[in-house]
Amino acid sequence: MTKIAVVALGGNALTRAGQAGTYDEMVANAAAMATAVNDVLEAGWRVVVVHGNGPQVGNLALQQEAALRAEATAMVPAQPLALLGAMTQGLLGSLLARAIDLLRGLGTAAVLITHVTVDPADPAFGAPSKPIGPFFEPAEAQRLAVRGGWVVQPDSGRGWRRVVASPHPAGVIEIDALRALVDAGHLVIAAGGGGIPVLAADTRRPVDAVIDKDRAACFIASSLGAQALLLVTAVDRVMLDYGGPRQSGLGTITAGEAARHLAEGQFPPGSMGPKIEAALRFLDEGGELAVITSPGLLAVTLGGGRGQPGGTRIERATSQAGAPRNGAPRDGEGR
Numbered sequence: 001m002t003k004i005a006v007v008a009l010g011g012n013a014l015t016r017a018g019q020a021g022t023y024d025e026m027v028a029n030a031a032a033m034a035t036a037v038n039d040v041l042e043a044g045w046r047v048v049v050v051h052g053n054g055p056q057v058g059n060l061a062l063q064q065e066a067a068l069r070a071e072a073t074a075m076v077p078a079q080p081l082a083l084l085g086a087m088t089q090g091l092l093g094s095l096l097a098r099a100i101d102l103l104r105g106l107g108t109a110a111v112l113i114t115h116v117t118v119d120p121a122d123p124a125f126g127a128p129s130k131p132i133g134p135f136f137e138p139a140e141a142q143r144l145a146v147r148g149g150w151v152v153q154p155d156s157g158r159g160w161r162r163v164v165a166s167p168h169p170a171g172v173i174e175i176d177a178l179r180a181l182v183d184a185g186h187l188v189i190a191a192g193g194g195g196i197p198v199l200a201a202d203t204r205r206p207v208d209a210v211i212d213k214d215r216a217a218c219f220i221a222s223s224l225g226a227q228a229l230l231l232v233t234a235v236d237r238v239m240l241d242y243g244g245p246r247q248s249g250l251g252t253i254t255a256g257e258a259a260r261h262l263a264e265g266q267f268p269p270g271s272m273g274p275k276i277e278a279a280l281r282f283l284d285e286g287g288e289l290a291v292i293t294s295p296g297l298l299a300v301t302l303g304g305g306r307g308q309p310g311g312t313r314i315e316r317a318t319s320q321a322g323a324p325r326n327g328a329p330r331d332g333e334g335r
Contacts (some may be wrong), residue, residue, distance in 0.1 A: 058133020
C-alpha cells in the first residue's frame with residue numbers, strides 16, 4: 001500500500017532567526033529542507049509539503065506600509081493581508097520546488113495554490129494570536145502598533161511581534177486536485193502559509209488572517225487518509241520541563257501520554273502546544289503516527305530510529321493501531 005506523509009515546515013525554516021530574508025538566504029534554507037524531505041521520499045513515502053509564512057508575509061506587510069508612508073500607492077496600491085499570503089505561496093513554493101527538483105529531477109515537485117475555507121464566526125477573529133514579521137524591541141513594537149493599528153505581543157522570549165487572526169481550517173477547496181497529484185506520484189507543495197483564507201459561505205471573499213500551517217497540515221493529512229504527519233521544528237525532541245533542571249526529551253510516546261503532558265501545561269500555547277494539538281487531532285481522526293523533530297532527524301524518526309537516536313514519535317495506543325479511520329476522509333468542504 002502506498003504510504004502518504006504530510007510534512008509541515010515552518011516559515012522560520014526558510015528565513016531563520018537573525019536572517020534578513022534575502023533571496024540567497026532563502027535558497028540555501030530551501031536546499032536544506034529539500035534534503036530532509038528527500039530522505040522521506042527515499043524511504044518509500046509519497047509526500048505533501050505544507051509550509052508556514054510568518055516571517056515572509058510580515059515582511060511583505062511592512063513593505064506595503066512603507067509604500068503608504070511614501071505616498072506611492074498611486075503607482076503601487078496596497079494589497080490585503082490575504083493576498084500577501086497568496087504571494088508567499090508562490091514565492092516559497094517556487095523555492096522549495098526548485099530545490100526538490102534539483103535532487104529528484106525536473107517536474108518532481110508541483111506547487112498548488114491552495115484556498116482554505118474558514119468560519120467567519122471563528123473566535124480567532126476576536127483574539128489575534130499568529131505572529132508574523134520580524135521581532136521588535138517592546139518600545140518599537142508599541143510605536144508601530146499605534147501607527148499601524150497592529151496588535152503586538154511578546155513571542156518566545158525573543159522580542160515582540162505583530163499578531164493577526166488565525167482561524168481554524170474548515171475545508172480545502174483544491175483537495176481533489178491535491179489528491180490527484182499525489183496519486184500521480186508528484187511531491188506536492190500545498191497550503192503554503194496555511195492556505196489563502198476565504199469565507200466558507202462565499203469563497204470569492206478572502207479574509208485577512210494567517211492560518212496556522214500545523215493545523216492546515218493536519219487537516220490535509222486527515223482528508224487524504226495519510227498515515228503520518230511530520231511536524232518539523234528547530235529542536236530534535238519535544239521537551240518536558242523545558243528550561244529547568246529536570247528537562248528531558250521525549251522519544252516514542254502514545255497519544256494518551258502526549259495529551260496528559262499537554263493538560264499538565266508542559267507545552268506552551270505559543271510554541272510547542274499547537275504542534276502537540278495538531279498531532280493529537282490527526283491521530284484521533286485515524287492517523288497512525290505523528291513526528292515532531294528537526295529536519296536532520298526526520299527520516300530516522302519516521303522509520304522508528306533504525307538504531308539511531310531520533311526525535312519524538314507520537315503513536316496511537318496499541319489497541320487502536322489496527323483500528324479503521326473514524327469515518328470517511330474529509331473533502332474540500334467537509335461533506
